[in-house]
Amino acid sequence: MQRFSRCLRAGLAVMLLSVLGIVATAGSADADSPLVACTGSQNSNHSPGVTNVPQTVTVDSVTSYTCVLPLLGSVSHTEHSVVPGLSCPNLLNTAPGAVTLHWSDGQSSAFSFTQNLEAVNGVTTLIRLGSITSGRFAGHTVTETLVGASLNLTACASTGITNYSFPVGTLVIV
Numbered sequence: 001m002q003r004f005s006r007c008l009r010a011g012l013a014v015m016l017l018s019v020l021g022i023v024a025t026a027g028s029a030d031a032d033s034p035l036v037a038c039t040g041s042q043n044s045n046h047s048p049g050v051t052n053v054p055q056t057v058t059v060d061s062v063t064s065y066t067c068v069l070p071l072l073g074s075v076s077h078t079e080h081s082v083v084p085g086l087s088c089p090n091l092l093n094t095a096p097g098a099v100t101l102h103w104s105d106g107q108s109s110a111f112s113f114t115q116n117l118e119a120v121n122g123v124t125t126l127i128r129l130g131s132i133t134s135g136r137f138a139g140h141t142v143t144e145t146l147v148g149a150s151l152n153l154t155a156c157a158s159t160g161i162t163n164y165s166f167p168v169g170t171l172v173i174v
Contacts, residue, residue, distance in 0.1 A: 035070075039066060041166060042165065050162075062077075097128070109132045125145065
């Protein structure tokens with residue numbers, strides 16, 4: 001657990017420095033300068049708990065960000081799905097997806113993405129790459145990065161995973 005905490009703190013520091021670096025260069029005329037840079041987290045609930053045995057599970061996820069560039073306030077997205085055959089081995093799948101980003105001023109953006117997942121040294125990183133297909137920032141590229149602990153395999157073999165969190169996240173739109 002202590003090793004995970006150090007890895008998570010290091011990951012958070014790198015992500016925040018990256019966002020701060022983005023903010024520092026945002027005034028340049030570079031076409032790759034971000035329009036939006038946000039930090040936040042994601043929490044997912046599973047019912048029933050996800051075990052090693054495939055079963056139909058209801059998944060509800062909430063992702064919330066505070067934007068530091070520009071000062072847009074906040075943005076969030078929720079995901080609700082009923083997933084047949086869900087089990088611990090495929091809990092963090094990397095299928096393409098889409099969510100609606102809800103901005104604090106009432107506007108929205110449709111975000112379609114592909115995903116890549118890495119689990120190294122007790123830390124899981126999910127990277128979503130895609131674009132805004134409609135709404136605010138339509139046509140722009142998005143990178144969403146979420147970082148959390150690796151799955152609790154002991155829970156997979158017994159009561160199941162009922163909650164999974166990515167306590168560190170960034171959302172960058174260029």
